[in-house]
Structures are given as structure tokens and as C-alpha cells.
Amino acid sequence: INSFLATAMVCGCIYVIRLEFTRQKGMVRELQQAMRNDELELFLQPQINNAGDIIGAEALLRWKHPQRGYVAPNVFIPLAEESGLMPLVGGWVLKDACRTLASWADDPVLSRLTLAVNVSASQFAVSDFQQSVLDTVAFYGIEPSRLKLELTESVIIADMEPVIAKMNALRAAGIRFALDDFGTGYSSLSYLRRLPLYQLKIDRSFVNDSTENQHAAGLVRNIIQMGRDLGLVVLAEGVETTAQHALLLDSGCHEFQGFHFGRPVPRETFEAAVQAAAVHAQAGIPQSARS
């Protein structure tokens, strides 16, 4: 009976794995189609400075699936990674972001904004990554300093020297780098000093805990101070409450992002919100009265 059960369990597992495999293969094919059919879309989430002004946005990928509706990146990016599609998807994201920046170039308000794009480790590792970024920036004729590239610590676990060389080439062209989800990876403080970074993005788990207890508050304050000591612009991710914002401001945090200020929204919605805020500012309505 035991061996019967064992066999049944193994068969069951294999069945589930095969089902999962077919399902994923189907999804990979769908993702390839999605890129051809224009089903990918970049949502924009505002980034705010310590004066309360919107200074830019982070571009966050969505898959507008004809049957499933909007699919979140946490679902399909791992699939794209496994199937080797990520450099292709990442290339689409970069192009679309540069196209958006180009469309903002002649607008007195929108032209002042920056756009941050997430770059996955596998995309960054492709040998012609830096050239493809430079080519895209040149093709759309955008100001390189408007583009920010967000890398996670996973990019840096690999051999440091080629990573630094690639970053330096892009940095020399005026493109800026942010280290995303800071504090969740295998951080070594020595690499932080060696990378040509502009910004440190504190992971939202620290922000979330910061108003829970004194220890968590102290931790977030120290991370901010460390970023400042390294000469970096510090941004807090996942700010959801007034209390979190107040604590972060008091701790010397430079920039903020989170549902408290705005969720990721379609490009047109974001642009309309920025224009409305600019009209308010011109009318001399204080930030605290803006909605």
C-alpha cells in the first residue's frame, strides 16, 4: 500500500508539473503575441520631492490581456525571465519610455519630469545593453538626464568590474541610476561606494514598518542618513500614510513614492494630474490645499 501511495504521489506531482509547464508554455507564447499586438502598457506612478512637487514618474509594466484583464508584472516578468524573453520585453519598455519622454519635450510642464525605468539583471547583462540604451535615447532625441534606470542589487552580485564599466558608459552620457528595493538584497556597503549611482530607493518594507515601533523608525532613519552620507538622493518607496511621510521628511529623505501620493496610472491620467497640479501652483494655491 505504501509503494502504491508513493507511486500515486509521484504520478500526481509529475502531472501537476506537466500541467504547469504547458500552462507556462502557453503563457510565454501569449506574451510573445502580446508584444506584437500592442498589449503591453506602461503605467506611471508619481515621484514627489520634499517640497511636495511631482518631479517625475516610475514606469511600471502592465499586460492588458484580452481575457485576463491587466496582469501584474510579478506574474509575467518571472515567466519572461525563465523563457529568455526579458531582454525583448525590456527593450520594448525602454523604447516606450523614451517615446513618452520625447512627447513631453516641448511641453513647459512635462518637459521638466524624469522617467524611471526598471531594468532586470538579465537585460542589463546582455552584452550590447548600454549601446541599445544609447541608440534608443539618440533615436528619440531625448535629453539623457531625463531617463533614470532602476537596477536591483541582483545586478551587482555578479562580477563587479563589467557592471561598473557599463554603468560608467551610460552615466558619462548623462543617464542616471537608482538602486531599487535597497536593503532587501545582499548588500555590501563597499559596492555602494563604487557604483556610479544617483539615487537609493529604500524598499517599501522598511517604510511600512517605520511607524510601527521605535526600532523600525531608527532603522529607516539610519538608512536615509547613510544614503545622504554617500552623497546619494534618497527616495522612499511605498509611502502609504501621512505619518510615514512625516517621519521620512523629518529623517531627511529627499523624495517619495507611494499610494499616499498616487497609484500607478495610465500615461494620460498621469499627464492630466501633473498639468492640474501645475495650474494650482501657478494660481498660488499652497501644496497642502491641493488634492
Ligand code: C2E
Ligand atoms: P518596483 O520597481 O519596486 O516597483 C514598485 C512596486 O510597488 C510597483 O508594483 C508599485 O505599484 C508598488 N507600489 C508603489 N507604491 C506602493 C504603495 O504605497 N504600497 C504598496 N503596497 N505598493 C506600492 P508593480 O507595478 O506591481 O511592480 C512590481 C515589480 O515588478 C516592480 O517593483 C519591478 O521590480 C517589476 N517591474 C515592473 N515593471 C517592470 C519593467 O518594466 N521591467 C522590469 N524589469 N521590471 C518591472
Ligand code: MG
Ligand atoms: Mg522600480
Ligand code: MG
Ligand atoms: Mg522597488
Ligand code: MG
Ligand atoms: Mg520590487
